[in-house]
Amino acid sequence: MNFQIDRQTIKDLQLFSTRKNDPSVFAFFNRAETKGGQELLYQIFDAPSNDKEFLENRTSEIKLFHENKCFLKLNPRNIDFIEYYLILRRVPLKANLIDATYDGLSNKFNPDNDYFVITESILHICQLLLDLRQFIVEIKSFALTETLKEHLDEISEFLSSKTIVKLLEDPPEKMQDLTYSQINKFDHHFRVKEKESFRNLLTIVYEIDFLQSMSRLLDSDGLSLPTYTNSTNPVLSVSEAFHPFLQDPVKCSFEFSENCLLCFVTGPNMSGKSTFLKTMGLLVYISHLGIPVPARSLTTTIYDGIFSTINLSDDLNLGYSHFYSEVNRVKEIALKLNSDRKLVVIFDELFRGTNVKDAFDASLKIISTLAQIKDNFFFISTHILEVAENLTDNRSIIFKCFESEFIDQKPVYDFKIKNGISKERVGMQILEKENVIKILDDLIKRQKNV
Numbered sequence: 001m002n003f004q005i006d007r008q009t010i011k012d013l014q015l016f017s018t019r020k021n022d023p024s025v026f027a028f029f030n031r032a033e034t035k036g037g038q039e040l041l042y043q044i045f046d047a048p049s050n051d052k053e054f055l056e057n058r059t060s061e062i063k064l065f066h067e068n069k070c071f072l073k074l075n076p077r078n079i080d081f082i083e084y085y086l087i088l089r090r091v092p093l094k095a096n097l098i099d100a101t102y103d104g105l106s107n108k109f110n111p112d113n114d115y116f117v118i119t120e121s122i123l124h125i126c127q128l129l130l131d132l133r134q135f136i137v138e139i140k141s142f143a144l145t146e147t148l149k150e151h152l153d154e155i156s157e158f159l160s161s162k163t164i165v166k167l168l169e170d171p172p173e174k175m176q177d178l179t180y181s182q183i184n185k186f187d188h189h190f191r192v193k194e195k196e197s198f199r200n201l202l203t204i205v206y207e208i209d210f211l212q213s214m215s216r217l218l219d220s221d222g223l224s225l226p227t228y229t230n231s232t233n234p235v236l237s238v239s240e241a242f243h244p245f246l247q248d249p250v251k252c253s254f255e256f257s258e259n260c261l262l263c264f265v266t267g268p269n270m271s272g273k274s275t276f277l278k279t280m281g282l283l284v285y286i287s288h289l290g291i292p293v294p295a296r297s298l299t300t301t302i303y304d305g306i307f308s309t310i311n312l313s314d315d316l317n318l319g320y321s322h323f324y325s326e327v328n329r330v331k332e333i334a335l336k337l338n339s340d341r342k343l344v345v346i347f348d349e350l351f352r353g354t355n356v357k358d359a360f361d362a363s364l365k366i367i368s369t370l371a372q373i374k375d376n377f378f379f380i381s382t383h384i385l386e387v388a389e390n391l392t393d394n395r396s397i398i399f400k401c402f403e404s405e406f407i408d409q410k411p412v413y414d415f416k417i418k419n420g421i422s423k424e425r426v427g428m429q430i431l432e433k434e435n436v437i438k439i440l441d442d443l444i445k446r447q448k449n450v
Helices: 007-011 025-029 035-045 052-069 078-088 099-111 113-139 146-158 164-170 180-193 193-222 275-289 322-336 355-368 385-389 425-433 436-449
Strands: 236-241 253-257 262-266 299-300 305-309 343-348 375-382 397-401 404-407 410-413
Touching: 007 275, 007 305, 025 035, 025 164, 035 078, 035 193, 052 146, 052 193, 078 113, 078 193, 113 164, 113 180, 113 193, 113 305, 113 397, 146 164, 146 193, 164 180, 180 193, 236 275, 253 275, 262 275, 262 355, 262 385, 275 299, 275 305, 275 343, 275 375, 305 322, 322 343, 355 375, 355 385
Parallel strands: 262 375, 262 397, 305 343, 343 375
Antiparallel strands: 236 253, 236 299, 404 410
């Protein structure tokens, strides 16, 4: 089975944009130069894996490009032109002298746009093949993965055909350098004789583009490649992690100890709890893509899925209240936990849709139960501090918190994760600072004096 994730979690983690100009994690990682490379990244982003060998192979390939700085030269505009050429409706030209002469002379006296596209594309293809040939010479001296070796062998085989060898012996630099016969011959080669092979070659080019773009992230954005462990016990160890949406993030480190499977997070509103939970969720998800993660380092076991409840909305179409939606979500995840799979589960502010007494009782019961479930990791936050205080003796729970302090009657947050349970209750302080109580008291006094 593949790595599992659902729509709610995709929405919570903001993996893809739902509206134009909305930030998305995909957009942050989308650094490929070609449209084909970008489309490949999208496919990869939409297909996390729980295959350790597959993930390690991908990280090894990215590492190869990063360490050796060996890059394929790409011209996105030229490659876009080639793609347009490959779907041209014009029937491929015939590779014989009579048809070539006829096509060439016809175009000379009555210029044809399709003929221009064909001729111009041959020049772009020639340049791409020259760049690929140079790239192979440079990269073949490095220790390659089996996948990269296979890709390079395919490229080499394509370049070794007599037609391509002839083309690259004296590469044309402008359209006038091509004879009528050559134009027909090469068009027939790329769109008929070696159509499938040439499409495979472009697919490899996009794969290289993807790998190159991921390797550059390791230099420009402070990301690192995940490390996967064979430990039979679940492992998640993170150093200096950050959320990619933040311009000046306060980085955090976190590690589940051997016997602790649940991280309980407390702290006042706006202190960083939700951002921390989203960051942990992203790290788990991105590490199962085999690409760089936003952290100085990450070591993890392979999980089978991630599920979160961070921004759960009421299901008005079904007539569900927010609390009932929360209960259904917990039930849904409980059923997934019952399938003997290793999951990471995130609950942000459990049961906010009911009264404080029900929220306390329900949260305490759910959290104390989840803390007993093996082989899964749980991140849970709450605004009800009494729940945490009632669980302090539970050795399966790690308690983390975010705090603030009032300076000049304003809450100031350092966004640093700390050990323990937050003791802060800043709601009344903020109400008083904003004069909400005074405004209401003055209103009551005015009404009494009327």
